[in-house]
Amino acid sequence: MVEEKGTISVHTENIFPIIKKFLYSDHEIFLRELVSNAIDATQKLQKLASMGEFQGELGELKVKVAFDKDAKTITVSDQGIGMTAEEIKKYINQIAFSGATEFVEKYKDKGDDKQIIGHFGLGFYSSFMVAEKVEIVTRSHQDGAEPARWVCDGSTEFEITTAEKAERGTDIILHVADDSTEFLDSWRLRQILEKYCRFLPVPVEFEEKIINDTAPLWTKAPADLTDEDYLSFYKKLYPTAADPLFWVHLNVDYPFNLTGILYFPKVAKDFEMHRDKIQLYSRQVFITDEVKDVVPEFLMLLHGVIDSPDIPLNVSRSFLQADSNVKKINGYISKKVAEKLHELFKADRKAFEEKYDSIDVFVKYGMIADDKFYDRSKAFTLLQNTEGKYFTLDEYQEHIKANQQDKDETLVILYTTDPARQDTYIQGVRDRGYDVLKLDGVIDNHFINTLEQKLEKVSVRRVDSDTLDKLIDKGTQAESVLSDADKEKVKEVFNQALDRKDVNVEALSPDDLPVLITLPEFMRRMKDMARYNGMGAMMGNLPDQINVVVNGNHPLVTRLAGETDAEKQKALAQQAFDLALLSQNMLNGKALTDFVRRSVSFIS
Numbered sequence: 221m222v223e224e225k226g227t228i229s230v231h232t233e234n235i236f237p238i239i240k241k242f243l244y245s246d247h248e249i250f251l252r253e254l255v256s257n258a259i260d261a262t263q264k265l266q267k268l269a270s271m272g273e274f275q276g277e278l279g280e281l282k283v284k285v286a287f288d289k290d291a292k293t294i295t296v297s298d299q300g301i302g303m304t305a306e307e308i309k310k311y312i313n314q315i316a317f318s319g320a321t322e323f324v325e326k327y328k329d330k331g332d333d334k335q336i337i338g339h340f341g342l343g344f345y346s347s348f349m350v351a352e353k354v355e356i357v358t359r360s361h362q363d364g365a366e367p368a369r370w371v372c373d374g375s376t377e378f379e380i381t382t383a384e385k386a387e388r389g390t391d392i393i394l395h396v397a398d399d400s401t402e403f404l405d406s407w408r409l410r411q412i413l414e415k416y417c418r419f420l421p422v423p424v425e426f427e428e429k430i431i432n433d434t435a436p437l438w439t440k441a442p443a444d445l446t447d448e449d450y451l452s453f454y455k456k457l458y459p460t461a462a463d464p465l466f467w468v469h470l471n472v473d474y475p476f477n478l479t480g481i482l483y484f485p486k487v488a489k490d491f492e493m494h495r496d497k498i499q500l501y502s503r504q505v506f507i508t509d510e511v512k513d514v515v516p517e518f519l520m521l522l523h524g525v526i527d528s529p530d531i532p533l534n535v536s537r538s539f540l541q542a543d544s545n546v547k548k549i550n551g552y553i554s555k556k557v558a559e560k561l562h563e564l565f566k567a568d569r570k571a572f573e574e575k576y577d578s579i580d581v582f583v584k585y586g587m588i589a590d591d592k593f594y595d596r597s598k599a600f601t602l603l604q605n606t607e608g609k610y611f612t613l614d615e616y617q618e619h620i621k622a623n624q625q626d627k628d629e630t631l632v633i634l635y636t637t638d639p640a641r642q643d644t645y646i647q648g649v650r651d652r653g654y655d656v657l658k659l660d661g662v663i664d665n666h667f668i669n670t671l672e673q674k675l676e677k678v679s680v681r682r683v684d685s686d687t688l689d690k691l692i693d694k695g696t697q698a699e700s701v702l703s704d705a706d707k708e709k710v711k712e713v714f715n716q717a718l719d720r721k722d723v724n725v726e727a728l729s730p731d732d733l734p735v736l737i738t739l740p741e742f743m744r745r746m747k748d749m750a751r752y753n754g755m756g757a758m759m760g761n762l763p764d765q766i767n768v769v770v771n772g773n774h775p776l777v778t779r780l781a782g783e784t785d786a787e788k789q790k791a792l793a794q795q796a797f798d799l800a801l802l803s804q805n806m807l808n809g810k811a812l813t814d815f816v817r818r819s820v821s822f823i824s
């Protein structure tokens with residue numbers, strides 16, 4: 221018997237086609253919404269029972285998801301608080317509808333902004349994305365409540381009748397539309413449940429199996445957990461990943477609510493974007509693994525889960541970025557991570573050093589991106605020299621202080637981006653007793669800039685950026701063996717032999733090579749940056765700017781100056797230049813072949 225017929229009051233007559241259209245890419249979330257509602261209803265009842273306001277038998281509370289391929293239905297059932305006919309009118313016809321209407325009003329002009337959609341909890345009405353008709357059969361927990369049935373076929377009209385229902389709780393029955401029959405499938409439903417519902421707090425049953433873990437690790441107290449617990453939870457989240465290095469258990473309830481566990485994965489130096497991502501939950505319901513804005517960008521390489529009811533999920537991304545809670549969460553996470561790393565550093569420096577290569581990228585990225593993180597991390601950030609020894613920033617400055625100050629008392633940090641290729645230069649500076657850092661990671665270029673900005677009176681230079689005397693200019697210049705006239709002569713010979721105009725002849729130390737090719741630090745860094753930022757076409761592809769310096773004090777050059785045979789002079793100049801190119805790994809093609817042939821003729 222029909223008790224009541226009515227029209228749902230909405231401004232938009234065709235609300236369902238619009239919902240369907242806008243949520244096109246995300247139809248599967250209907251199940252998340254219905255199961256979360258069922259969980260909410262169950263927890264509300266538990267709450268009433270704990271306050272003594274519900275005295276009946278709770279029984280074994282669980283949520284059941286079932287489907288019937290022939291009848292084309294999907295049913296979500298709970299034994300929660302249920303609804304009376306009056307409550308259906310209030311909660312389903314008014315409240316749920318207002319949410320759906322608001323959504324449509326807000327976003328109908330925004331075309332396909334999928335980000336908005338993914339974060340919008342449409343609640344109960346999202347079931348119309350996949351159903352042509354939805355039925356609610358429900359019985360309230362209140363004593364003597366009449367079971368009620370609500371039906372709506374996706375138009376703005378609904379029908380409420382009495383119903384037969386012996387058990388307390390609610391069944392939501394979806395009559396699946398013809399274009400959504402993909403959901404009448406065991407594998408598909410299980411996949412959706414595993415994605416969104418695997419950590420829900422009330423047991424969820426599908427095909428006679430409970431699919432969820434109702435008390436995931438992040439909801440427990442860190443003091444009760446062992447390393448094995450953390451490791452096995454990680455395996456559950458990322459079955460194929462190698463064991464993580466360490467983890468941070470997040471737990472805060474003021475000024476916002478947030479729990480979670482972040483794991484540090486093993487990361488290679490040249491990291492690629494990771495497939496495994498941090499998962500964002502709201503009260504144990506999976507929301508998304510697009511955690512941009514919520515997690516500081518430099519920590520996006522971490523793995524794990526974050527659960528916060530305070531992250532607004534139903535708003536656009538730009539709003540999320542501006543949201544003050546989100547900003548605080550960001551700051552909190554970055555602080556906790558820095559604290560954890562500092563703790564590990566203090567507890568066992570050796571173990572920390574062993575794992576350092578894997579966290580090097582996070583730390584440096586964080587220091588570049590976030591001043592506060594820089595300040596929190598500077599005590600444990602490590603630099604490694606070419607001998608494999610690790611130093612903190614302070615230790616390193618202390619280490620090189622005695623030997624690597626220039627005449628203006630600026631401390632010069634020397635580094636290599638490729639120990640094998642720059643070996644000649646590294647050996648050269650090491651012969652002077654200088655130390656060389658290995659800064660060969662993808663973001664070291666940026667990190668070097670940050671270091672120069674942050675450290676006082678420090679300049680950072682690559683080993684091949686200048687001649688030995690000038691790398692660290694101590695104000696002492698070697699006496700020139702050549703006269704000024706000879707210098708001019710040598711310069712002329714080289715310019716002609718090499719077909720250049722810019723060769724310099726300088727009085728270098730006799731330990732230097734006869735000819736040196738240096739890549740000026742500033743230009744090289746600009747180019748590297750351009751390449752890194754994907755602007756290679758503009759700048760990165762320009763040929764390397766090189767300086768050619770002839771060492772007037774090298775015996776070979778003195779000999780060349782005294783040589784009378786012009787051909788021989790030219791060959792010597794060419795040979796010395798090629799050797800310099802070779803030490804910079806710049807000799808190839810025809811030049812390399814010529815060099816080899818010339819060398820053979822010299823020795824035969």
Ligand SMILES: Nc1ncnc2c1ncn2[C@@H]1O[C@H](COP(=O)(O)OP(=O)(O)OP(=O)(O)O)[C@@H](O)[C@H]1O
Pocket residue numbers: 253257258261298300301302303311312315316317319341342343344345390
């Ligand atoms: N299984 C259920 N048992 C009892 N009440 C329910 C059930 N499903 C929905 N309701 C009632 O209907 C209301 C509207 O549900 P709907 O899912 O549209 O919105 P919501 O759950 O309040 O918010 P959200 O948009 O975040 O899902 C709920 O607040 C609840 O009162």
